[in-house]
Amino acid sequence: MSTPAPVPIQGEEPTIPLFAERPEWADVVPLEQYEGVNPLAPIMYTPVYKDATNYFRGIVKIGEKSQRVLELTEAIIRLNPAHYSAWQYRYETLLAIDAPLDVELKLMDEIAVKYLKTYQVWHHRRLLLTITRKPAQELDFITRSLTADTKNYHTWSYRQWLLAYFNDEDELWTGELDFVDAMLAQDVRNNSAWHHRFFVVWGCGVREGEEDRERVYKRELTYVKQNISLAPNNLSAWNYLRGIMEHTKTPYSTVKAFVRPYTLPIDPTSVDIVDLENPPPTKGANLPCPSAIEFLADIYEQEKNTLEAIELWTSLASQHDVIRKKYWEHRIRDALEAART
């Protein structure tokens, strides 16, 4: 789902000699992929790709695991990093010949950055790390990868896996909140970073120094309110607010005073005030903000104030968020139904 569109081979095909022309490969019988079948929807392979994969099939057939298999699978991976069978066979070969895995990781540093969007490059790293068990240097590598592609799903999942799997407070976790802060300071709309924050603070157990959950909740609440005030029309931040309140089972009504100004048109007469508890929208904000109206309606619903909630849902359906009209009507039906019973 992430990389469905065919991607052109990056740059020129490497000018490596064909395996068929190399004397050191003369003992391997290359295997065509289709035998006795005239395939439908065939891919028009380049000679280099066809040659390498023919030799790969030949190697798999005889089950050879040797140094030269690493060379062959690397060649295939560079031509098609999604060739999971080549990755799988490479991994088995690394183990079978007891290859130095730090060398492999070094190669992966280069390959991963080149083919960021491929599942296999990240999974291969995971396999290696579970053996080398040296996660500390990984964080820097991931941070650099995220600079190139700030929302890469695999990169973020890999970071979360690393933190959860090794779970080492001192080596891995100490700088994590600062890292999220930096990512969100760069782009407050980066939903991957917001999700990472949830993972770090709430999802993966309680870290050292974070045992006082009430204090942590207050810190997070202040943080997300500040970020909403900076750019109110940011669904990521509203979702985080909802997330932490639901996680801690805090009633939505406790933030009513904060939310309300965002549901109204901008007030040109307002003066700049510093209110850490309820930071107001900035001057440049586009108000009213549909996410705030939705939130206030949910507050009313929780308070069993159905009529006020319906009024807000109606305004979303007819004015502020017309594309979701049917959903707002559904909310109205549900609330009426609940009020009746």
Added chain:
Amino acid sequence: MSSLPTPSPTDSFPTLTSQTQAETEAVLLKHIPDGVEPLPGLQKNAHMQFLIRNLVQGLPTRYISQDASQPWLMFWTIQAFSVLQVGLDPGNKQRAIDTIMAWQHPDGGFGGGPKQAAHLLPTYAAVCSLAIVGRPGPGGGWDQIDREKLYKFFMSLKQKDGSFLVSHHAEVDVRGIYCLLVVASLLDLITPELVVGTAEFISSCQTYEGGFASASHPSYTLKGELLSSPCPPLGEAHGGYTFCALASWVLLQPFIVDQPTKPTMNIKNLLRWLVQMQGTEIELGGFKGRTNKLVDGCYSWWCGGAFALLEALGVGGIQNADSEEVPIDDPDDPWDDIDDGLYNEKALQEYILYAGQHPAGGLRDKPPKNADAYHTLYCLSGLSSAQHHVFPSTARRQKVESAWEASPDTPNEALRKRVFTSILSWTEDESTSPSRIVGGHTNRLNATHPITNLTMTHTEAIAAHFYKQTVPPRSRKVPLPG
């Protein structure tokens, strides 16, 4: 549209996300009909030509990047034909069957190409392709699937937390689980042993946003027993994973009913997340795959198609409505009273018709991108699901149930029967369809099954074969001419 839609608000605080969003909106704006030119219809012929070119002439060299996804290329192409109401001729059907069978691994399952390792994703694509072109008997493909080895392959991938690796030494993710469950449900391979713990795993992948992540990370006691928490999702809520998780959840219902403690899913949050994925007017109502990302035609299926699945859980759909209608009336909108959907199906159809079609044939993520096989199918399937209301019908379920021929010697008889009847209970509500189709009857596509994404006919035929059942005929209205 009378006036141009407004750009997404940036609160005078631009970031990389808002800049990319603004660039996309500027492009999409040019695809909003001007009211002077005739509205673009579905270019069925151009799309057919695009697909035929891929099938017969072959796929261009850039598709080497998908050499390990040959079953997918096949499935996307021939299923797109089915959605376009076109079948292959017998000669090409046989060629397709022979090609597909070359992907079966000697130890069970299908690989991404001949002599590639077996993998859950190509196994789904290969089996579903066989549902379209295959048949029973020698050379027909169906009876050449090694079901015993396939089951062993599935079991060899199973993890302690109820999840599955997608292939040996490979990753765990909910796409693999969806693929496994569809295949196991169609081929009569579901057993309690196979799916125990899987619903709990799916449940743990739901994020605070309401959608689902690729996987979750389990924790164990020192003795190796699975703990219920922490079990954090790895990655944020995502349209593709959400579809797979939700469809898996629906497929697991026949098993879940037997469980003393039932895993849970927050359906309210899921629905909210799904509707939030629909872009606004300036995005022509296309769907995005994650919060604050860009719209993409493929999410027409992964997100738009997910609404039908919710109906199996009692959300949306006229059959689930037990309260009075409270439509907010708009006299200018003839769509207002037509149906009971929860998202804007009309706008989604417009996104695909106006922005999703490449002028040279095939469908795409968004302009100005090229068309490709993947986007062609998922744009078409998404369009189809917005055109048709396909729902789990109680009446149909009872009919299939009463026609069930028991085979008392078979283990798990009750479970098998529930799996079979629930997958075949999905029915098209033909009364609403004509009025739902943007652009009228010429744009009509075949309905697809909300879980398998095969047509209803193909789903029924292959399931009936493997369960050795006769499916009662459907009472069909006479199709409209044209």
